[in-house]
Amino acid sequence: MPARTDTHAVTVPYPHFEVNCKVYPGTGGEAGRAFAELVERVGEETGGTFVFTPQVPDVRLVARATDLAVTAPAVDPVEPGRGMGRILPETLRAAGAAGAVVNHAENRDTLADVEAAIDRCREVGLESIVCVDSVEMGRAVGVFEPDAMVFEKPDDIATDRAITQTHPERVERFVAMRDEVCPETKVTVGGGVATPEDVRLAFEQGADATGAASAVSLAEDRESLLREIGRVVADAER
Numbered sequence: 001m002p003a004r005t006d007t008h009a010v011t012v013p014y015p016h017f018e019v020n021c022k023v024y025p026g027t028g029g030e031a032g033r034a035f036a037e038l039v040e041r042v043g044e045e046t047g048g049t050f051v052f053t054p055q056v057p058d059v060r061l062v063a064r065a066t067d068l069a070v071t072a073p074a075v076d077p078v079e080p081g082r083g084m085g086r087i088l089p090e091t092l093r094a095a096g097a098a099g100a101v102v103n104h105a106e107n108r109d110t111l112a113d114v115e116a117a118i119d120r121c122r123e124v125g126l127e128s129i130v131c132v133d134s135v136e137m138g139r140a141v142g143v144f145e146p147d148a149m150v151f152e153k154p155d156d157i158a159t160d161r162a163i164t165q166t167h168p169e170r171v172e173r174f175v176a177m178r179d180e181v182c183p184e185t186k187v188t189v190g191g192g193v194a195t196p197e198d199v200r201l202a203f204e205q206g207a208d209a210t211g212a213a214s215a216v217s218l219a220e221d222r223e224s225l226l227r228e229i230g231r232v233v234a235d236a237e238r
Contacts, residue, residue: 010098012069012127012148014186015236016049017199017229018211021058022073022106027217028055036062036070038223043068046230049237051211053101056087063096071129074107075100077116089117089124099127099147105154111140118144129188135170135177142181148209149178152191157213162192164201164210175206196228203236 019039021027027035036052043050052068054061063070076086092100102117103109109117114130121128127147132138138149151174156163163171171189178187186208193199194215202210219225 010063010069010096012051012071012099012129012186013049014208015203015233016051016069016209016211017233018051018053018071018188018190018209019216019226020053020073020211020213021055021217022213023055024214024217028058029061032058033061033065035217035222036066036068039226040066040068042223042226042230046227046234047237048230048233050226050230050233051098051209053211059092059097060095069098070096071127072097072100073104075102075117075121075126077113077120079120089120089126093124093126097126099129101150102128102130102146103141104131104150105133105152105157114141115144118146121147131190135174138174139177139181142178142185145182146185148186148188150188150190151207152189154191156191159192160194162194162198162201164189164193164198164205164207166192168201168205171202171205171207196232199229199232200235203232 032054039050039052053071053073059072072092074087075089078086103114118128129148130141130146131150132141175187188209189202189207190211193210193212199210
């Protein structure tokens, strides 16, 4: 497939399933590019929409190699200039990222930094995807009107305890809060999502998207799992 040239036109589509690499083995560099190409092919063949979150150094690689919407796993609320080791929003956007994750449970930000990151992302046309762990935190972040909020319990991450199965009422309360506070913000459900049924329930409970990291990255047969999930996402899009 020819490389995409207009990286700035990409936005995060909904509904979708997000495949998150984190730093799992076999998800970086050329292996990460091949992983993304597999996700893209499965999406094309099943009709389900996928979003891909590679490691930061691979954002440009994946954005050029595929037509997937690529989101960065982190971003810093910094301006061009001094800031050794920080991740500039402008650089992510120029690399082809459609959005960036803020305040993941494994990389926390202060509430002030969350607000600043949302503002900086908005300035450069990068969608802000803010992780929150409760309805109350969602309400506090929602007043900043991020593009999306990821609702997940940190203790569920990398387990088989998807909140869509264990506490569906919490997902429904979160969606109701979103409708009240920031109706334009999308809701993604994460944390422990591992099966096609988890994905189906997320959409049934009102989420706009869902996703997984370890469940897909470490799967014995990534392609088979992605195909099952892709068909569920395709059904949600109808």
